[in-house]
Amino acid sequence: MIFMRRIVPALTVSALALLALAACQKPAEPAQPAAAAQTDTGKAPAAAPADAAPNPLEPPARVLRNDAIGYDGFNGGTEAGAVTARFGADAAAVRGAWGGEMKDNNGQRPDAKCYLLYPVRGAITHQYGFLMGADGLSGIDVYDPKALAPGGGRIGMSIDEINKAYPGKVKQIPNPSFEGAAFLQVSPPDGKDTQLVFETDALGSVTNWRIGKRGAIEPDESCTR
Template sequence: MKTLPFACMLSVLTLVACQRDDPGDPPAPVDASTPAVADAGAATPAQTQTAATATSDKDDPAAAEDAEMATLAGFGDLVLGSSEADARAAWGGELKGPADNPQDCHYLTPAWVKRPADLAFMMEAGKFVRYDVGSDRQVAPGGGRVGMSGDELQALYSGKLQSSPHKYVPEGKVLSIGAGVPGDGKLVFEAGADGKVSAWRVGLAPQVDYVEGCS
C-alpha cells in the first residue's frame, strides 16, 4: 500500500478540523419586544385581578350607582313594606345599624357608606318603609339627583312635582311626586336656598314625610 505524502496528510487533517469547528449560521437574535407565550394552564393578570377583587355586589358602592337600583317600589331587591328580616336577607351584604326592634324607628346603612346621610334604609315597626339619599352617586326614580336645580327637576318630571316651603331651610323647597300606583312609594326632593337638591328620599306614607327622619 502506498503511503500519502506528509504534506497531503496535513492538508486532509486541517480540512476535517475546519469542518468540525464550523458552528454554522449563528442563531437569530431574540426580539425583546416579543412577549413570551404564557402557560395555557396559568391565570392571566386580568383573571388574577378579577379573582382578587371579587366582592358581593351589595358590598360594592359602584353597584348602588346603577340607575335601576332606586325605584318607587324600593331599592334594588329591598321592597318597601317588607319585614326588616326580609329586607336584610334581600340586601345580602352587610348592613350597619341596630338589631331588629319592631317597636322603634332606625336606619340601616351598607357597610361601605362613610356618611349615613349618603344612603340609608329606614325601618319602623319592623318594616322597611323608606330610603334616604344625600349623594349624587345615586339616581332617583325618573332621573333626578343631588345637585340638580328645582327648574331642572321640574323639566325632568314634566312639571308634575308639587312644591312647598322647606320646614327648616329658609327659602328652601320640598318637591315631591306620588307613585300613582297602589303600594308604591312617594318621591321627595329637598332643595336649599340656592335652589339645588341636597337630598331626596322614597318611602311610604306617613314615614316618607318625616322631615326629621327617625328623630
C-alpha cells in the same frame, strides 16, 4: 522698543481673527435625542407610580345599579327592574338584599317607632339610609350623586330641572328647618302608594332625595338621630 510695541498688537489681532474664523467654519455636532439624553445617565428610568394597594381591613365597595331604587323598593341585583327588598320588607330581607355590612341605630332611641339601617364600608357610612318602621321598610334616603330617582331626578339638579323631569307633577313645599330650602314632592304613578321627595338647599339645588310609603312615618318622627 518702539518697533516691538507696534508688532505685538498686530499679531494679537490677527490670531484672534483666525480663531474666530475657525470657530465659524467648524460643523455643528448632531443634537442628541431627548430620550437618549434622559437615559444616558447609567440609571434605570423611573417606574410609573403603582395604584395604591387595597386595604385588607376594608370591605370592597358595593357596586349598585344607578336605578336601584324605585317606587316598589330596592334592587340589590344586576337585573334591571328587579326588586329584591320591597317596601314592607323586614330588616333581615333588607340586609340580604344589600349583601354587605349594615348597621342600625335602633338602640339610640328605644322610644322611637322607627329606626335606620345604613350600609357601611370600613369606617365610612354609605350614602343610603333604609328607614324601618312598624310595618318594615318604609322609605329609602339617598345621598349618592350617582343614583337616579325613578323618572331621572338626581342630586345636583335645580328646581327648574326637576320640574322639567316631572312636568306638572311637582309640589314645592318650604322647608321649615332651613330658610330658602324646599321639599319637592312628585306625584307617584297611578296605582303606586309611594312618594318621591327631593330636598333642596337655599340655592335651589337638590341635596338628597327620599322615596317611601306615604304616611308610614310621621313628619315629626326622626329615625336618624
